Amino acid sequence: MEKTYILDNGLLELYVLGELNANEKAQLESAIIQYPELKLQLDTIEANFEKMAIENAIDAPKEVKSNILNTISKSSTKTVSIAPQKSLRPYLNIAASVAALLFIGSIYMFSQLNNTKKQLQLVEQENKKLNSNIENLNNYLMETNKWYVAINDPDVQKYVLTGNALMPEATVISYVNNEKKSVVINTKYLPKLDDEHDYQMWADVEGEMINMGVIDKNKDMLAMNYIDNAESLNITIEPAGGNDHPTVSQLITNIYLN
């Protein structure tokens, strides 16, 4: 539709007044989009008519408005039922997001908790180890102290028993305290025996061999029975558990006491 045709025939005015048929209306609408000056002209006509209508407004009876609003809220129960859903939707979305976050959060917290538990277990194990280490060290220290005290007494006499031809590599250091009547020996340098044999220590008192005890295979330092008036210390190899009388042929070392 030509611009001049529209203007000459007052089609814009007819359009505003609703006098155009559907075909003319469609053509005019596309012409308005095409020509901005037509749109401007249309705006002017509309604005003037609207202004004039408002100047000539007559208030409608009040019940009309309430009638309309009542009819709408009655007839649009469907709309009403949809409306809360619409308005709920963003809240549901938010709630879902929060729930998802909480879920992810709790998974994370749970894994963190498990990690922490594992770490705690490790720490507890370490702690136990350390504690038992300390205990061991304490025991060791106490024992060492005990031996140290026993050995360092001014009344102690030290005798080194060296192996004879039967077992030349054997050495036993013995500490004899006649005042406190104690004998301590260091068996660290005694060769290991098989399970069926033990070393046994004897004191010679006036030609008689008196049992001082079986030497514990698992200890380096050990106290033996003190025998009064011992003239010499002797070590024999005996069947496991010790013997009532020394097997003299199995004597490996002896030393005379002062």
Next chain:
Amino acid sequence: MFSVDEQQIYFVKSLTLMSDEKNLIFKLQQKDETALGLIYDKYSSALYGVIIRICKDEDVAKNLLQDTFMTIWEKSESYDVNKGRFYTWAYRIAKNKTLNFLRKSDQLIQVEDLSVYKDRTEEETDKLDYLKLNGTIKRLEPHHQKAIELVYFNGLTHREAHEVMDVPLGTFKSYIKQAIKQLQQSYLKMVTFLMILIEVMR
């Protein structure tokens, strides 16, 4: 007569309302009942002024206004802001509903017999004093005023109206154009006045 104060108030009001208008109509199209209430407050009296001037019967006009707003509610999504003002769209609904009602009723005969219509219009308008036109339209020359009144407030088509006025259709069309031009100039004067007023106040 339209006073300067009223002009000012209307103009400032329309400026501030312009930005809200789009938002309001968008809400209406989302079936927001509050928006319909506000749109009713804004346009009902202008539309009622048109409807009652066409049908000249208060009870009928009430029903037609209600009917018009029901259609505005139901068909709001068919309003396209790019094709013109919301009021124009609502005006066409109101006018069509009123004319359809009159065509269906026995007043049809009277409407079609235009000489009868002409006499009746003048008679009844005189009877119903409050239906007389006010404002800027009263400043127009009588034949321009009459042309606008017939097509806009009486709902006649151009073809009907030019016969009523007994002038050729082309002449009638130019009456309408000139009338709009004069309305425009009258409003422009008001804008100019406002501009001056704003300048002075500064």
